[in-house]
Amino acid sequence: MNKTKKNIFQSAIKTFSTNGYDGATMDEISASAGVAKGTVYYYFKSKDEVFKYIITEGVSLLRQQMECINVGKGDYAYKLRELSKNQLRLVYDNRDLFKVIMSQAWGGKIRHSELRELLKSYMEDIEKFLIKAMEDGTIKKCDSSFLTYTYFGTLASVAVYNVIKNDSMKLDEITDNFMNHLLNGIR
Template sequence: MGQETVEHLFRAAVKVFAEQGFERAKMDDIAREAGVAKGTIYYHFKGKDELFVALMNDGLEKMMAYVRRRTEVEEDPARQLRGLLEAEVDYLFQNGTFAKLLLTEVWGSKERQIEFRARIRELESIIEEVLERGMNAGRFRRLKGSEAAVAIFGAVSVTVLQEIFRCPEVTGADLAEHRAPLVVETLESLLYQGLLLPTK
């Protein structure tokens, strides 16, 4: 039982947590969804809390890697910012249940807040790096990079989540294909006209 089993458990757990909420979800439900014995889950995780933390960390790590790949292909900070927006929006649309959990369940307890605040800060630091490069190159006006990064991450996350809830019958792939470009254009327009107006 290796990484493939863990990934299978993560997929089942994300679905159950998203449908029932963390508090109401039971390990029996996750085992049933995964089509495995409950002991298989306990072989890998001590309990529901550890499973939840592990799957959210896994999702955030994959999101960070996806975002970094999209920003590294561009050198111009303005294009890096657009690539970053596209990557975040696309990833969250493609992983809609993960997006719901990210914004609705990770703040449930003080322990979870501490755990995930640090993870999300890592993601925001990627945004901050792009902003700093843009400011140093004279492409963006001077602002507080850390606060702007938080605002950008929040704007992207909430906008995507609203689209997911507005179109519950649409699959993640279809949302990513049809709605992501419009969402990115809207976010980019708002950011460039206010928060990140290029200086030249």
């Protein structure tokens, strides 16, 4: 992605995060990026196209990171901890992007269903990862689909917790707490 497109991308994330989809305008995206409105239209035909681009890139970041960890060295106990830590870091470092993604996951419009399809592919990656962790003996065998959504939901909640707590905990500490509760339950 060239510098101008990256600048528009970052500005669009901020605009959607601050104003929501309906409140965001191409005028505001261009003003925030410091480029002419025509420049934004050079790269993106519409606000919807900008939105699709940022959510596709966001989910792609999550999936790429998971793939790197999945093919990396270590057993699945190590990989699960690294996945959790890195996913939390990615969400934390890109909180505006993930605010946009999470806020648009519900609804009946085409953009909502397209986002859910992207999230579904991400969930399928998580499920494959967790199945390998079950086969490895890192976690007990259970309904992998339910576990996938439980893992994702808990991970998202931990990210929200850290944002609310204003970084009062370090990433390693958050990851250790998450892993302890994930692997040992709340009993």
